[in-house]
Amino acid sequence: MAEVVEVIIVTVRDIFQDEAGRRSRFSDEYKNLSALIILDKQDMIRLEAKDGQKLLVKNDVGSVVVAAKTSEDDMHPGLAFMYNSPWSNQLVSDNVCDGSIPGNKRIKATLSTTEENMDITQISELQARMQS
Numbered sequence: 001m002a003e004v005v006e007v008i009i010v011t012v013r014d015i016f017q018d019e020a021g022r023r024s025r026f027s028d029e030y031k032n033l034s035a036l037i038i039l040d041k042q043d044m045i046r047l048e049a050k051d052g053q054k055l056l057v058k059n060d061v062g063s064v065v066v067a068a069k070t071s072e073d074d075m076h077p078g079l080a081f082m083y084n085s086p087w088s089n090q091l092v093s094d095n096v097c098d099g100s101i102p103g104n105k106r107i108k109a110t111l112s113t114t115e116e117n118m119d120i121t122q123i124s125e126l127q128a129r130m131q132s
Contacts (some may be wrong), residue, residue: 034085
């Protein structure tokens with residue numbers, strides 16, 4: 001059985017994801033480009049995950065299900081990347097961070113694989129969470 005992996009998530013921007021969001025934040029294109037977590041190859045192995053597999057990302061602030069993607073960058077185990085989006089925002093605390101690092105640039109979270117039939121958290125659900 002795959003283990004739970006702890007990571008630090010850094011949010012980043014992507015021109016293609018930004019452009020898809022300008023067209024429609026409710027489109028499949030935006031979801032496919034935004035609801036991702038990019039992981040080091042070693043972390044993917046520890047999770048026994050493949051590209052496109054759904055992962056549960058959670059911390060003391062919230063949780064989301066997103067798709068996994070293997071990073072093509074140099075090794076960076078324990079460091080993950082998510083695009084700045086409603087999915088990553090579910091994990092950001094309302095509290096002001098100590099020091100000079102914004103809260104969306106150092107998100108502590110755990111990752112685990114999901115049941116095969118689980119889908120990416122829908123943006124309508126994320127929107128409902130933000131309104132409650």
